[in-house]
Amino acid sequence: MPVRPLVLVVASGDETYRGYCLEQVAAAYDVVLLTGTEPSWEKPYIVDHAIVDLHDADALLAAGRALASRHELAGIVTWEEWHLVLTAGLARALGLPANSVEVMRACRNKATARTLFARNAVPSAASMKARTLPEAGRATMTVGFPAVIKPAAFAGSIGVIRVDRPEELPAAFEFASAGANQCREDTGVLVEEYLDGPEVSVECVTQRGETTAVAVTRKSLGPAPYFYETGHTVDAADPLLAQVAQVAAAAVKALGVTDGVQHVEMRLVDGRPRLIEVNARIGGDMIGHLVRLATGIDLPKAAADLACGHSPDLTPTRCEAAGIRMLYPAASGTLTERHINQPFTARTPWLRQVQWIRQVGDPLLLPPEGDLFTARAGFYIVTGRNTAEVAEHLDTAAEQITVTTQAAR
Numbered sequence: 001m002p003v004r005p006l007v008l009v010v011a012s013g014d015e016t017y018r019g020y021c022l023e024q025v026a027a028a029y030d031v032v033l034l035t036g037t038e039p040s041w042e043k044p045y046i047v048d049h050a051i052v053d054l055h056d057a058d059a060l061l062a063a064g065r066a067l068a069s070r071h072e073l074a075g076i077v078t079w080e081e082w083h084l085v086l087t088a089g090l091a092r093a094l095g096l097p098a099n100s101v102e103v104m105r106a107c108r109n110k111a112t113a114r115t116l117f118a119r120n121a122v123p124s125a126a127s128m129k130a131r132t133l134p135e136a137g138r139a140t141m142t143v144g145f146p147a148v149i150k151p152a153a154f155a156g157s158i159g160v161i162r163v164d165r166p167e168e169l170p171a172a173f174e175f176a177s178a179g180a181n182q183c184r185e186d187t188g189v190l191v192e193e194y195l196d197g198p199e200v201s202v203e204c205v206t207q208r209g210e211t212t213a214v215a216v217t218r219k220s221l222g223p224a225p226y227f228y229e230t231g232h233t234v235d236a237a238d239p240l241l242a243q244v245a246q247v248a249a250a251a252v253k254a255l256g257v258t259d260g261v262q263h264v265e266m267r268l269v270d271g272r273p274r275l276i277e278v279n280a281r282i283g284g285d286m287i288g289h290l291v292r293l294a295t296g297i298d299l300p301k302a303a304a305d306l307a308c309g310h311s312p313d314l315t316p317t318r319c320e321a322a323g324i325r326m327l328y329p330a331a332s333g334t335l336t337e338r339h340i341n342q343p344f345t346a347r348t349p350w351l352r353q354v355q356w357i358r359q360v361g362d363p364l365l366l367p368p369e370g371d372l373f374t375a376r377a378g379f380y381i382v383t384g385r386n387t388a389e390v391a392e393h394l395d396t397a398a399e400q401i402t403v404t405t406q407a408a409r
Contacts, residue, residue: 005074006030006047007304008067008096010087011054013080015041016357020289021079021282021300022046028301029074029308032067034060047071057086064090075307079261079282079300084108097309099280103256107280110190111152113255117275120254123247124275126193136173139191140166146196148227149176152188158371162194162225172225175368195267195274200240201232201283202248203291204262205302205314211252211262213245214299214314215291217283218387222328226367228375230328231394234290235321235387247273255280261303263287286324286381293322293352293383320383322352323390325398327377329364333405336360338377341400350393353381354401364405377403 007029012022019041025031026045033042033049042049048071052063067073076096078087084104091098106112110127117124126143129152130136140147140163149172150160163172176189203215216238220231248264255278263283265276281303282288288299296317305312329335340354356378358364365374380397384390 004028004030005308006032006071007308008032008034008064008073008076008094009046010034010060010076010078010090011036011080011083012039012042016355017284017286018079020286024292024298024300025077025304029304032071032073034063034067054083054086057089060086060090061093064094068094075304075309077303077307079288079303081108081279081281081284084280091307097259097307099257099260103258104280106255107257107278109152110150110277111188113277114190114192116254116256117251120250122250122254122275123273125195128191130173130189130191133170133173136189136191137166137169140169143191143193146194148190148192148194149173150190150192151176152190158373160227161368162227164225168225195269195276197267197269197271197274199265199267199276200244201287202241202244202264202266203234203283203287203299204248204252204264205260205299205306205312206252206257206262207259207306207311209253209258211249212314213241213248214297214316215295216241216244217287217290220325222367228367228372229285229326231323231325232285232287232290233321233323233387233390234287234294235390236295236316236319237321237386244268244273247275251275251278259306261299261306285326286379290322290324290381293381294318294320321386321390322381322383323394324379324381325394326372326379327356327401327403328366328375329377329403329405331405331407332364332366332369332375333407335362335364335377335403336406337402337404339402340380344397344400348397350383351380351397352383353379355379 022045031046033046036054050063076091088101088104114127128139146164159176161172199219201217218233222228263279266273302312358377382393
């Protein structure tokens with residue numbers, strides 16, 4: 001039997017949302033893992049591991065070198081936003097292919113990214129950094145209202161809020177600052193032009209500086225003024241892909257990314273793409289899984305291929321559609337009931353997955369008290385022939401699912 005290349009994975013992530021990534025990489029590669037906790041669900045997919053503080057650069061380097069001394073590593077990869085910069089540094093220290101630390105920092109920091117987008121004529125949003133409320137007030141005089149206030153280097157739409165009037169600014173700045181203060185890399189806040197239009201993401205694969213857009217994801221958002229995502233749909237035949245691919249590739253190039261998988265977020269303003277940000281990893285919320293269900297393209301394997309200097313196979317083998325919808329409560333409170341009609345699931349092949357992530361008795365907190373991590377009770381995934389059929393299936397399944405909360409008295 002031929003020896004399989006060995007790839008180092010930094011942080012496997014949460015099994016619910018990232019388990020498919022490790023499973024798909026392990027189908028093609030032997031995997032060693034750097035992890036912050038003792039492996040559990042990961043064990044069938046790895047051949048070795050080291051437990052380390054994933055936020056400590058020196059500890060990560062020492063642990064990485066120890067694994068490299070025991071194994072001949074072909075590459076290193078992470079799909080976790082929080083570990084992109086340190087993973088790039090570790091790759092360089094171990095002599096493995098990777099984007100530079102500076103490029104990963106640019107992807108992580110929205111202020112730096114906006115500057116690079118402007119310098120390279122990538123359509124984006126006007127943006128100004130604000131350390132204090134008075135600075136934020138002055139920034140809104142330039143960008144105007146409505147404006148978006150957000151952390152400079154966080155993720156998951158945490159701390160992101162729309163402001164329509166000056167009197168809303170103090171509370172919004174406090175909300176965004178609370179999110180920013182959770183980030184170790186940059187605690188600053190941005191005040192940005194509001195991009196009015198539907199939000200999409202472009203799932204990209206870049207090799208030696210050439211970017212291929214493999215799918216476009218149409219997003220659904222919760223009620224304003226917050227931006228938490230409530231669902232995603234991927235259609236292999238979506239005509240929008242051709243319209244947004246060039247701008248997505250230009251954004252990736254502007255940041256200096258040469259290799260890897262990217263999740264490029266944008267809004268369509270008057271039908272034209274305007275950049276929100278480039279995430280230098282596989283999209284969250286199971287988007288990589290939706291891409292595979294719709295197109296057959298395996299993004300986790302592509303990421304591992306590129307990390308090992310191989311050319312990924314991006315040939316579509318399906319032409320279908322897939323969608324995910326998050327299960328949120330109508331109001332914050334204690335989860336008192338979660339239920340799905342079991343006969344319906346048994347006779348419905350297009351309902352691919354129903355996943356609960358909260359137990360009865362758990363608190364579910366919507367913004368502004370909470371965020372997407374505290375608000376979701378679970379999610380479900382469906383497939384169909386096209387976007388319209390997926391939308392119909394999502395609505396049909398919703399009628400069979402109950403999520404009930406009771407507010408605190």
